[in-house]
Structures are given as structure tokens and as C-alpha cells.
Amino acid sequence: MQLSAGKLWGMRRMADAEGLFKMTAVDQRPPIKGPIARYHGTAEAPWEAVADFKTLLIETLQDQSSAMLLDPHFAIPRGIGKLSPAKGLIVTLEDSLFEETADGRLSREIDDWSVAKIKRMGGDAVKVLAWYRPDAAGPVREKQKDFTKRIGEACARHDIPFLFELLVYPLKGDAHQTSDYVEMTGKRTDHVLQSVSDFAGPDFGIDVFKLESPVAAKDMSEGGDAKVQAAFDEMGRLAGRPWVMLSAGAGKTEFRNILSHACRAGASGYLAGRAIWLEPFGLYPDWAAMRQGLETGSVDYMRDLNALTDAAATPWHRHPAFGPGGAQFSPADQSFRHGYRDFG
Template identity: 60%
Template sequence: MSAPQAAPSQSVRSIVLSPGKFWGLRRMADGGGRFKMLAVDQRPPIKNRVAEARGEDRSRYADVRAVKRALMAALAPHATAVLADPTYALSDAMTVLAPHHGLVVTLEDSVFGEGRDGRLSKAIDDWSVSKIKRAGGDAVKVLTWYHPDQDAASRQAQLDFTKRVGEACARYDIPFLLEMLLYPLAGDVGQTKDYVEQAGKRTDHVLKTVETFAAPDYGVDVFKLESPIPAKDVPPPGDAATAALFAEMDRLAGRPWVMLSAGASQAAFRNVLHYAFDAGASGFLAGRAIWWDAFQHFPDMAAMEAALSGPAADYMKELNALADAKARPWTGWFDDGIEGLPRPVGWESEWMQGAYADLEGRL
């Protein structure tokens, strides 16, 4: 695919932020409006590695929970927000995270369904947007497996699932953070069900996916995006063709977005972030690129915790400094102010008008 021409980012006035969504995004970012978010919601990658290290067929619940607690304890102090799953991490996040940390909660089950030639996302049993809101979450995260060439029925199921989540997030006034990952179709080389970046992915497939879910039907507030080319192939900063691809992704996203690491190496993810930040990304939401090397010490928890507090924390500080220097604050998408604060209606509206007028004035 030929590289599209870079287009300058523009303030997007068509996005309406209600007070709840605005406050949730503030909670997820630092004071400068940049997202430096730690992901510990991974389930199969951690569970599989834990079982392998123990020489067992299945991971132990206590082991997976202990690993996630250690990740948060060591690395959350360097994050603005943490992405946690309800099954293993959320209960410990309530006590490990500091009051100033944002809390993003994942909704999708790690066990996805199978269509004829496509993956089908679903919510974790007994979890919903409303439950995440009641649990104190500042945002809802969903991974929607998607491929533009998957069979029509699977594709429509994914679109419908995402739309329902977006509608629920609007109903409960909580930010919707959407992650999309391409995956190999049944006949593709490198077919796998692992949560990894597709080795042979096509740039046009990545960009088409972003364009599809940027439609207002899906109610996305923040995108969690993968590199438009395999992370290992991203050159050091300065390549014009690569920069143009990231700029096109920014244009198609049309709202705040962050980069995911998808298991990329630390060097590769560093390169990815340079291009993403230059294009307009507002930060990162990453896990394995930060802590995977330290995790390899499991089941020696002392060695793992030392590596998390040392090299892993140092790498995260490096990413934070890069974000401070180059990332675009999420508020930059609303250079003329936040619009769309709903006004109260009915008998109580008269006495509330003063409070809403003051709130709008502050924004």
C-alpha cells in the first residue's frame, strides 16, 4: 500500500463530551492531559506463562492474581491510570492504586467466540458497563477483534457488540476506550489465537478498521490503536513514509488515541511511540512491553519484583518522559472548549441552572 499523505490534526468539534466522560478522561491523564497508562488486564498471556513456569496444565488463580498485584504495586506509581480486569486484578487495584490513579476496567471476556471466519467478542459473565460504573471505574475498555475481510455475519456481530457497549457508556456517562486488533484469518500464514500483533498484517486493513469504528454510531471516546505496520518493522524516527502512515491513522481516528504495545519489544515500542506522538497520539496504554521481561522471573516473586522496580520502572519512566516531550494532550482535540453539557429539564431545572452555567464557564 502506498503511503498516504500526512494531514494535520484538527480540533474535532463534532465530539460531545458530557460531564461524566470529561471527568473520566481527566482522571485517566496527568495534569498536562497526557495518558501514561499501565495495562495489567492480560489474561491468556499471563495465565499461559504461569502454568508453563509451574510445569502445570492450568494456571493457579492465586498465582495470576499475585502477579497482577505485583505489577500494579511496582509500576502504578509511574502511571496515570491502570487497566485492570474484573477476574484477577480489580479487587487488588482497589487497595494498591493511589487515590489519584485513574481506573479503567476491561469488559470483554478473554475467551472469544468463533464465527465462520472471524472472532466474536463478548462481555465477561455477570459484568456490564453499569457494573463497571458502580465499581468505581473511570472508563470502560473493550477489545473488539475485527478484520475487514472476515465473514459478513462475524463482522456484523462485532459491529453490533461494539455499538451496544458505546450506547451503554453514553447511558451511564462513562468514557468508552476501544481497542481493535487485527488477527490472521483461517487461511492466513501464522494463524494463531494468541493475543499478539499479526505478523503479516496489512496497513490498509489497520486503517480501514480505525475508519470503521470512528463512525459516531459506536460512541468511542478514546482509541487504543496498534501500529499501522508491524512494530518490529517500524524504523527509527525520521522516516517520512512511516510518519505519513501514522498521520493518516490520526486523521481517521478523529479523537484522542493512545498506542498499545501488543507484546512488542521495548526498542520496537519506543520507535512506535515516536511516530505516534509526532502524529498526534495523546499517550500510551501498554503492558507487556513494560513488564514482560521482569515477568519471566516467575515463580521467583522476589526476583520478579526486583526487576519490576528496576529495569521495568526505568523503561516506563523513559516512556513517560517521551510522552511529556511529544504527546498531544487529549484536551487539544477540543481547542475551543468542551461542548455538549446536558442541561437539566423539569421542575428542578431552575435551581440547577446556576450550577450548570458555572460548570460550563469553567470548561
């Protein structure tokens, strides 16, 4: 793999000085809007409350983060002024509302939002989540692939990294139906691995994978560490590029265990949200207590995750995909400006 100038710079902006990703997700919408709406007894959560909580997350967690993932609905309008310019800015493109068809889920972009706008506002990377099941109906799979390719092409055109998240989900005939943004109950390792394989080709333009555990969090201790580690190792091999772990609502202990396996398999860190901040969020609307919980328990947990990442993760620029010399600026001579093209 050879990264273009803009993608190389964006990747560096997301990582710390050692090339490790310690990224905090603040872009969640239903997992934050839902509990707030229920508390207030309203169909929709008050915009100010959601935006204020996301701003609180930025204020309290950014010091431990190499980058933060923000959404254009709440986090950016209210909280961007609180984000340090020393931190990487990842911006969400996918809509949290997906189309649930009889044959599977279809993703879409946020209305009036685009890769071009993310680049124009100064974003360092574009993040997109796509629901995917390798055993879903062919037309649904192809639409999800076309959706991803289109975004990958736009990221290449605007020279900005594409951070791609995959989540398996229950099909119509599966048990434990849910549309929540949580780990699928009863998910199969082969479905997770095949999903990664299906999007690993160069035509999707993905620069970083944000991946879920190939083994259900509750089953991490089953079958022995060797069996679990083998699944993570295979996922890293299939990804074929830098990758990070997502938390998918896992508990603190569970996610730390997941991250440990991932780092041993070559992951370059994490991009997590609820594992970090869910406990203090449960204290809503006690803002003082939420802040205290974030500044103590959440920050301490991030320090633990960061220590694990420092000790065991693979710097993204040293991923084997970039060859023996790692990711480098090219061409590193006076010809650079002649070959570097404008948007088109």
C-alpha cells in the first residue's frame, strides 16, 4: 500500500506520536438520545441535552485521546470549540437511521452531509459504519458494497483517510432481534471474519478498519485463549491494513480483554465509546456527578487502555501492508507538486 499525501497526514493526525490509535467515539446518536428521551418522557431527546453531554465528553476525555470521533448533529456544533487543535478530528458520515428490509439492512449517508464537507471543515478522517451480513440476500450485500465503494472513491478524490466500521446484525429469521447499536447476541465468528474479507479489496478504498470482536464478549473465556486468539489473528490477517477495535457496548473488563487479544493480533489501538463513558452517563441528569465520573473512572480506564496499547499494539505506519520501510511520504523529492493533483 502507498498512501497519498493527504491520507498520510490524516493518519498521522489520528494517532499519537508513536503511531498508536487511542481514539474516543462521541458520535453515538441512538445510544445517547434514547436514554435522555426516556428520562424526559419525550419522543425526541432535547437537542441541548444531547449536545451538552457530548461536549462534556470532549472536555473530559480528550486529554487521554489521540483523536475524537464527532458527529455533525450535536458534537460538532456545540463541542468543536472545546476540542484541542492538537487532537485528531474524525467525522461521521453515516446516518444512524438505516433501512430495515426483509432481506437485510441498508446504510445511507447523513442528509446534507458529505466527504467534501468533512474535508472542507478540516476533518482529518471520514468514518462510516456499515451493517453487513455475508449471508444476507445478494442484492442487499451488493448495495452495501456499492455504498462503501462510493464513499471510498470520494475519500480518494478529496485525499482524506477512510475509517470503515463493520457490524454484523440479526437477520429477519434470527433470534434476539434488536436494532440497537450493540453486539449481536449469538453472532458467529465466521460471519465476522467473512465480513472483513468481503471489504478487504483495494476497490473499497479503506485505510483503517474499525472492527468488532470476532468472538462474543460474553464468550471470550470459552474454548481457551488459544482458540480466541486464533480468531483475532485471522481477522487481522484478513484486514490487510491498519485496524482498531470498537467496544460495541461491551463492559470495561470485557473490552480490555478484547483489546488485549486484538493488540496481540496486530491491531494499532482502539476507537471506543460506551466502554469508556457509559457508567457516568447513567447518572444523567446529574451533570456534576457525570463530570466527576468521567474525570475519575473513565479517565482512569482510558489510562489503562492506553498503557495496554503502548505495550502491545502495532504502530499503524509499521503495518506489513506498507512494506519493510513502513508508510512514507512519496515522492520525497521536488517532483511531488507536479504529480499531486487537485480535486476533480
